[in-house]
Amino acid sequence: MSTRIGILTSGGDCPGLNAVIRGVAKASYELMKDVEIIGIIDGYRGLIQGEYKLMKKSDFSGILTLGGTILGTSRQPFKQMRVIGEDNVDKVKAMKDNYKKMGLDCLLILGGNGTHKTAALLAEEGLNVIGLPKTIDNDLYGSDVTFGFHSALDIATEALDRLHTTAASHGRVMVVELMGNKTGWLTLNAGIAGGADVILLPEIPFDMDKVAAAVQKRANSGKAFSIIAVAEGAMEKSEPTKRKERLAARSAAGFHNISEKIAAAIIQKTGCETRVVIPGHLQRGGAPSAYDRLLSTQFGAYAAHLIQEKKFGVTVAKVGNTITQNKLSDIAGKAKLVSPDDQMVQVAKSMGISFGD
């Protein structure tokens, strides 16, 4: 009897999606007698609207190094996950109906936190779901690392490298805003790897005076330039805790990003020439790094084993050196955040890096 596997990729694109898809496919064809793979188009949108295609073996050739996703992706289907209102009920029904119409034995869902919430919901509703932890933010609960993170880290680190030469030549402060609205893993790691002098994270609210003092201290010691790596979701201690209020207050002061606010404060407090750089979507594009290709291939192969063993309602994870699984119901709705006591934060501090705290 054949096994019919559906795959969809959801949320922001990220390097490694195609490597995971290839890993699942190759290992499934290898492990199981008779496998059919259905590619669902543009994430949950395709599941809701019944848009999909039967994949051929050759579709999975040559995609290991390909950035983005060959299946397309879209943002989350539900605006408010907690309240499953009229509209959402319809969407869930449509997804279940299409799952049946496609004759799926299981559904593999590649995505981040939001995607996993929906995946957990579909599992509760009786679908055979397996999640795969994708995000450059690295904040998926229960996995030490997610695919995409190391590729983004390489890009962000290279950006910091480049800015070092221009900062040093001009004696400038460069404020580099990296991706990460709720979590600072990318900024923390890229900051250390890229030799930043100040690192500012959503999880560790900062004091602008301390940031300025760190810059001033370097200037006083003859180092005319500083590099500040700031996560887009970083905030001052004095700013409102609620995101909406915080953004409104910033906007009222004429700032669109936290980096602009920091730059203005540095100029005012230290007199140092300061510039802002926001690499933005550059951080999620292009081919996956060697690390991410390995991790993605491992994740994909592991998922194929789960399918073979009919083990559903779980998401693949890496814990220590082991590829393993977590129940979707255990991790959905949670996030893995940077603790101020994290080993990496302590390492950074021992390098003399300021967190402005």
Place this chain on the structure above:
Amino acid sequence: MSTRIGILTSGGDCPGLNAVIRGVAKASYELMKDVEIIGIIDGYRGLIQGEYKLMKKSDFSGILTLGGTILGTSRQPFKQMRVIGEDNVDKVKAMKDNYKKMGLDCLLILGGNGTHKTAALLAEEGLNVIGLPKTIDNDLYGSDVTFGFHSALDIATEALDRLHTTAASHGRVMVVELMGNKTGWLTLNAGIAGGADVILLPEIPFDMDKVAAAVQKRANSGKAFSIIAVAEGAMEKSEPTKRKERLAARSAAGFHNISEKIAAAIIQKTGCETRVVIPGHLQRGGAPSAYDRLLSTQFGAYAAHLIQEKKFGVTVAKVGNTITQNKLSDIAGKAKLVSPDDQMVQVAKSMGISFGD
């Protein structure tokens, strides 16, 4: 008798500055008996304030690949070049005095258009000046190419490559704003090399409807994504010609950059999901490319020959395949702009790229 050579780097930093400095130094030591090289700190600022150091031979080792400038740089010394007022007279006098105090036989000045204006002025005032054409904008009059341009082109092209994967996965329009206030060489070349669908330049004012139409045409033919490469100085036909007025009008409409204005219009006119990316200073940082190392070394070696032949009041240039020289008085105050008839514009159009004109 010894030859005493002063070197300064001025204006925005750019890959290849150190490679030129090394080229001048190595070739001068090789060609002339007795050479002393004076490094002037932070561009014209160091010349005005008399800040400099005697360089050792070893200072020029290992800097071929180094980004930025080992001498430091600063922006132009004069706000208004045309009116040499009280303050400027003092600055010119200080530069001439320090030139004498340092005992220089000549002064090598590495910089772009603004820098060359001042260089021409100093030559008029009797100093033995040689210019070297530095700019990622490639707009120095009289030279087919400037050092720094090809390194920036590589970075900008890689940025476009990265954005292709994310644009394709999400079916998005990506508006990428590249450096170039007055000229679009970088955007034109990176746009073609990076496979952009629309290229917008300061020299070719565009019609927003035509830009939207190009995006729509692709969407209609099943290509859900488009890449728009826009120079920061690009403008609509309908916008004010004067820069100040143009920026004021944009700002009043809530736009900080031309890219944001374009994105808003695309969304409104086509309904396509659209994102803006501004790589900014990433375009001028890091090690010079192989091309720029070769060009910089050629330029530096040529400058050493000019010194040997006591040929001053000129700037080094590349014309066709030949390294040559132009009189500073012939090129100062001029700029090399993209003509709508330029061969590369025509090539781009034959690839189906729209300029919105």
Place this chain on the structure above:
Amino acid sequence: MSTRIGILTSGGDCPGLNAVIRGVAKASYELMKDVEIIGIIDGYRGLIQGEYKLMKKSDFSGILTLGGTILGTSRQPFKQMRVIGEDNVDKVKAMKDNYKKMGLDCLLILGGNGTHKTAALLAEEGLNVIGLPKTIDNDLYGSDVTFGFHSALDIATEALDRLHTTAASHGRVMVVELMGNKTGWLTLNAGIAGGADVILLPEIPFDMDKVAAAVQKRANSGKAFSIIAVAEGAMEKSEPTKRKERLAARSAAGFHNISEKIAAAIIQKTGCETRVVIPGHLQRGGAPSAYDRLLSTQFGAYAAHLIQEKKFGVTVAKVGNTITQNKLSDIAGKAKLVSPDDQMVQVAKSMGISFGD
């Protein structure tokens, strides 16, 4: 009436082949009413054996950045071009027959020197041929630059960069053998860009004692490491001029490559620890550089114009800044070699680089 264009890629693969193919196709579709493009498989082999396919417009999408060639390639069809013997006559006849069978209006041939010899022959035989100058060796007569050269230069330069750190850490001599059997353009340019201390080219036979002396001189001045960039076709003054004899003599002495022979001599003459690295095919793989994408696109667009104007029997070239054409009969069988008086050789010497001459 429709125009039917055949394209083939011949000889060693090289970055930019697909970019040229795309350039020809996009510009042809844009310029001419009704165009059909025939892709001939694996170079002349496909022409001889009549293996080809009708290309779709979509075949040319997304290949600008793709390394290698989507059409496949093979080595030269004739072992001895000068003597058109029985076998060759049959091959030429087969090519002409298939040209007719395919109903071609013209045939675009992308390749290097050997390929162009055959292209010239086919033009003589009455086929409407246009050549396109491909080679990482940059030795095609009549064009200042060929596509593929700058991509290979970037890779070779990066290799030299990497070897600097290991050479410096160990105080070693590194002998790096780069591609180039008959010509040293790649080694000359990569050597300068990568900061080599010695550059050895096929066109400038060297004296092993002088090479060793250059290494020794650096060692004496406290620089324990040296980088020697040698083209695979470089030779000692004392070696036989005829290639076969030279290789036989080397082989008899136990050396497979010139780099091994140099390394053995350096060790014997200077006592310095010495290592050989041969990047080999790494130099021709991967995506084309921004420079090569631009050049390839220009070449392709120009070829489309030639087709439109029914201008055949020529090959596309770049001379100075101009894309132009040469008659195949004028350039076939010739090669562009490095002259010892070449500007770049002189620049290298002024940097203190030894050519062992």
Place this chain on the structure above:
Amino acid sequence: MSTRIGILTSGGDCPGLNAVIRGVAKASYELMKDVEIIGIIDGYRGLIQGEYKLMKKSDFSGILTLGGTILGTSRQPFKQMRVIGEDNVDKVKAMKDNYKKMGLDCLLILGGNGTHKTAALLAEEGLNVIGLPKTIDNDLYGSDVTFGFHSALDIATEALDRLHTTAASHGRVMVVELMGNKTGWLTLNAGIAGGADVILLPEIPFDMDKVAAAVQKRANSGKAFSIIAVAEGAMEKSEPTKRKERLAARSAAGFHNISEKIAAAIIQKTGCETRVVIPGHLQRGGAPSAYDRLLSTQFGAYAAHLIQEKKFGVTVAKVGNTITQNKLSDIAGKAKLVSPDDQMVQVAKSMGISFGD
């Protein structure tokens, strides 16, 4: 009272050495009141000959990204570690004497397996030694990962990527020989990440017929090209187990490397066009990757804590996600090898990769 820390780097150079040195230095200055750091020149050679220098704080600035080692390195001091003969006794005595003369409180030794044997010996002899696990081979016993490994992995993977395009264009088999005499971690991981079709490791002797069969199977299914990643220390089942005998037998057959032997066999058994590439020292040069900068910084900071706590006779290790320590006496003389049951080997097999076993 001040703490005087000696540092030396030994064995083959590798990315991350300077990042570790910087990590130790910055964290030591931060943690302890009064620290002096002694840089010992060229590894154990400098310790034996008493060549060293007092480092300044500024010596550790800007070296995070620098390849190689600022201290220089040399190969192992002892040819036969097991027999401590006359000469070795003298060397050990010299090392102990110089340790005292320098007034060291401890000695940090960065190196691989051989280096750690000597480090364990010096610890036994009463010196306060801390090891740091450096090797691109990743075979240090007791640590899941060593610094340098991931940088080498990135380079080797990029090499495989490049060779894919040339292999595919020509329909060729490419045999890529990667570093790793005793262990295949690098080849295993790069092979998977680079999409190799066959992976051959020292730990899994192979059958040449099975390798040829894997190539033939691909050819039969229409894939004219294959990529074979082989570690330099890989061997056939039929070859002598003893290294000397094996190399002698190969040499007698005219092969200098295992890759050449494989290529000859593939050509003979399948008739496929086959090429060999040996990236060699390119794999250990250049700047460390982001991963290695983080790991090196963590290792360095951890070593500083060990110094502060006067915890000696150990080497730093990463186990799971934890930075920890192993007794030198527990790990010296052992190696971490790839098991045929290793998770990564299984993942590779599930991708259809052949190990020729």
